[in-house]
Amino acid sequence: MRAKGLFCVTSLATCLLFLAQVLPVRAATILVYHSFGVHTSMSISLAAFEAQLDFLEKNGNKVIGIDELVRDVAAGQNPPDGAVVIAIDDGWATVMQAYEVLKRRNLPFTLFLPMAYTANPYCKATLSQANIDTIKSYPKATFADHSFSHSPKLTKSEDFAREDVRKSHERFRQVLGYDTKYFAYPYGAVSETYARLLREAGYEYLFVTGDSPVSATTKIQAIPRIAAHRLSLPVLASVLRGHAAMLAKAKPAPAAPTDKTLVSATKAAEVIPHNVE
Numbered sequence: 001m002r003a004k005g006l007f008c009v010t011s012l013a014t015c016l017l018f019l020a021q022v023l024p025v026r027a028a029t030i031l032v033y034h035s036f037g038v039h040t041s042m043s044i045s046l047a048a049f050e051a052q053l054d055f056l057e058k059n060g061n062k063v064i065g066i067d068e069l070v071r072d073v074a075a076g077q078n079p080p081d082g083a084v085v086i087a088i089d090d091g092w093a094t095v096m097q098a099y100e101v102l103k104r105r106n107l108p109f110t111l112f113l114p115m116a117y118t119a120n121p122y123c124k125a126t127l128s129q130a131n132i133d134t135i136k137s138y139p140k141a142t143f144a145d146h147s148f149s150h151s152p153k154l155t156k157s158e159d160f161a162r163e164d165v166r167k168s169h170e171r172f173r174q175v176l177g178y179d180t181k182y183f184a185y186p187y188g189a190v191s192e193t194y195a196r197l198l199r200e201a202g203y204e205y206l207f208v209t210g211d212s213p214v215s216a217t218t219k220i221q222a223i224p225r226i227a228a229h230r231l232s233l234p235v236l237a238s239v240l241r242g243h244a245a246m247l248a249k250a251k252p253a254p255a256a257p258t259d260k261t262l263v264s265a266t267k268a269a270e271v272i273p274h275n276v277e
Contacts, residue, residue: 027213028069028083029061029240031228035092042090044229046097053105055233056084061240065108066142066182069214070205073223078216082240085110085214087207087225089146089184091118091127096134103138111135112146112184112207115171132175144182145172145203155191165201181205184225195221213242 034042036049044052056063064083072079086102086109088095095111102109111127119129127135135141148168153160173179181204185194188209198206199221210224218224226239 027081027215028064028079028085029213030069030085030087030207030223030225031231032087032089032225033098033229034089036094036098038094042229043094046101049098050101051233052228052231052236053101053107055236059237059240063107063109065140066110066144070182070220070223073214073216073218074205074220076216079214084240087112087144087184090114090150091146093125093127093131095127096131099135099138099141102140106140108140108142110142110144110182112144112182113172113175114146114150114186115148115168115175116150118171119175129175136176142182143172143176144180144184145169146184147186150186152187152189154186155189155194158193158197161191161194162197165197169201183207185209190222211239 031052033044033049034040036044037046053063055061059082061082061084062080063086064080066085066087069079069083069085086107088098088109089112091111091113098109113127117123117126119132120126121128132143136143145168147154148164148171151160151164154164155161169179179202181202183198183203183205184207190208195206204220205223206221207223207225209227210222211226212218212224214223228236231239
């Protein structure tokens with residue numbers, strides 16, 4: 001009997017190990033966009049954006065708000081399996097087109113704003129204060145910080161970074177009327193000093209560039225986001241399923257940046273873009 005019991009325990013352990021290897025890990029994905037319907041390297045057409053949203057709905061990928069996501073991660077819990085968070089960086093005026101799409105579909109999203117350019121009357125290509133107030137009226141929109149200057153110097157000079165954090169924090173409160181606990185690193189660039197300054201300023205959840213999904217093991221100060229503006233539907237599907245083999249077979253697609261942006265250009269390719277800026 002003792003030998004039989006030992007065999008059963010061993011068999012159960014083997015089965016559990018096998019299931020752990022073959023069953024998908026419950027996790028969510030943050031998809032990041034920049035501009036919409038314009039000919040830039042970081043833009044996605046509205047038709048392609050809507051096609052991605054259609055795919056998420058048909059594929060059973062529920063779009064959740066960033067608050068729900070970080071609440072699970074902070075508690076050491078897995079988010080809803082296959083959940084997706086939609087984030088939009090840089091505050092371009094074309095966001096208003098995406099806003100209308102997302103509002104019509106009743107979907108939550110988060111805007112990460114570089115505060116020197118947001119609600120700035122001298123920056124006509126970015127969201128105005130009137131735009132911000134319009135989006136604020138939608139209860140499923142969340143606003144987050146993306147630095148003040150959006151400068152590469154943020155990880156190279158502690159004095160510059162400290163002043164940038166201060167100005168961004170103050171400007172965010174001036175434009176939005178409250179503070180935020182969310183911050184996305186410009187260009188995905190991280191340094192220990194910059195991270196410390198952000199934590200000291202009260203930013204609890206820091207977002208980085210990365211291909212990994214968000215799960216219970218994700219660190220709240222290094223939450224990965226995936227650039228989605230160049231993802232075809234097959235590649236988006238493979239990202240959500242975690243099939244690296246499919247990504248390797250993807251073919252390149254042409255793109256031609258034609259205007260100046262706050263962010264650097266990237267070559268178009270049917271793989272996961274690594275530059276979430």
